[in-house]
């Protein structure tokens with residue numbers, strides 16, 4: 001799966017990125033850069049990384065996710081990881097990895113919901 | 125008590141698992157996997173582990189509970205441990221164990237209530 | 249309560265830990281321990297039996313009732329294995345020390361739960377751990 | 387399921403890690419591992435293949451099905467490289483130890499995920515790491 005195939009979708013002021021099923025290291029690196037540049041261009045306040053089709057999260061991938069989410073935080077945005085498969089969650093934990101402080105959601109709908117609510121709270 | 129005897133019950137979008145009274149290590153490991161796969165299949169947002177009949181929580185069991193709850197968190201779900209016996213709570217504490225950040229409730233009713241409230245809060 | 253208050257059970261693998269717990273629970277109850285102390289004792293043996301499985305593979309647990317003025321006064325439980333032994337007992341007793349990626353709470357925790365613990369160990373020969381708990385004077 | 391259960395794949399750079407994962411996924415599935423174990427195995431090889439790329443540049447992965455009473459019983463995977471070798475294996479196996487600014491979770495994590503791991507290494511000669519996972523008895 002090549003880096004070109006990664007699509008960035010805007011949902012109001014949130015960016016939704018669907019990570020391809022089995023990305024190579026290069027694709028993951030490109031994805032990170034693409035996400036950060038898009039956050040800036042669209043002045044997005046949040047990022048949802050949909051990893052529901054991803055079958056393998058190894059330490060390189062986990063580190064890049066945690067790193068991306070702290071970069072987004074530096075820019076003032078929130079990141080939510082959506083749809084991690086059960087087998088991936090089991091493996092990641094056994095491997096001893098964490099995603100840093102990145103928030104998680106069962107699916108994209110709920111992830112978008114979390115960022116909306118967070119937004120509303122901030123406005124009130 | 126064998127792993128087959130573990131039942132998973134759905135209460136709206138929360139899964140309720142009753143842990144058998146004296147599970148062996150294998151049963152505990154199978155329980156973990158069963159719970160995670162059920163979370164994914166039913167798109168559940170929360171998990172209640174009813175341990176009210178459990179008479180012994182040693183470090184292996186406590187570690188597996190903490191681990192399961194962080195796996196569920198990676199998937200975007202919340203875990204509540206319900207019904208720990210007083211003698212077990214005393215022993216676990218003296219042994220020096222924690223359940224990580226897993227939340228606890230006196231009984232299943234209250235545990236379900238906690239997960240419902242969390243959901244309502246998010247929607248409002 | 250004058251009947252035979254001792255017994256032993258072989259530990260050949262993790263599936264035997266359940267029998268170890270069951271036997272100990274009944275023994276501790278029959279000696280007269282209350283529910284919280286029974287839970288403490290059973291949890292301690294669960295830790296020690298798992299260590300036998302993890303570090304020595306197999307071993308044996310022996311238990312006996314302790315008497316004072318020919319009345320039940322406590323329980324003594326011994327775990328014996330012919331595994332690798334513990335090279336540095338002080339280190340092994342430290343909270344959080346583990347050679348297996350465990351929590352390192354088993355040995356120090358078992359001592360706290362039981363009150364008394366003795367470790368005899370020789371490298372390459374094996375390990376014998378004895379724990380004792382006394383019924384409260386009251 | 388009696389067809390040829392072995393194979394090998396060259397690792398010449400990071401872009402080969404994807405093929406390593408794909409090959410391993412199919413192999414593990416055909417041997418009969420369930421979805422969670424397949425994920426564990428694929429993740430472990432992903433770590434070990436990346437180590438070959440990072441520390442040795444190139445290498446090879448070999449895999450074969452393990453049999454018991456002529457039935458599929460597990461998988462064995464070997465990574466061989468002619469890189470610099472690992473000077474201190476105990477140190478390299480420690481959680482968090484890294485010489486590359488990585489997370490230092492690859493080797494200890496792969497052992498946990500697979501269950502069995504052997505490391506043969508000689509400084510200046512290279513490293514051979516073998517991991518094995520058995521189908522559960524049930």
Ligand SMILES: Nc1ncnc2c1ncn2[C@@H]1O[C@H](COP(=O)(O)OP(=O)(O)O)[C@@H](O)[C@H]1O
Nearest residue numbers: 299303333340346347350351352353354355375
């Ligand atoms: N029966 C035994 N034989 C050999 N080594 C043992 C035995 N019991 C404990 N040990 C050693 O002592 C260490 C600490 O044990 P413990 O406190 O129970 O924690 P854990 O089992 O979680 O590592 C173990 O990691 C092991 O190295």
Ligand SMILES: Nc1ncnc2c1ncn2[C@@H]1O[C@H](COP(=O)(O)OP(=O)(O)O)[C@@H](O)[C@H]1O
Nearest residue numbers: 437441471478484485488489490491492493513
């Ligand atoms: N194939 C190898 N050849 C040489 N050194 C290796 C090899 N694999 C691992 N190592 C060494 O072991 C260390 C720990 O590896 P690992 O636990 O996978 O963590 P990481 O790769 O994140 O550093 C590496 O930093 C490296 O020094």
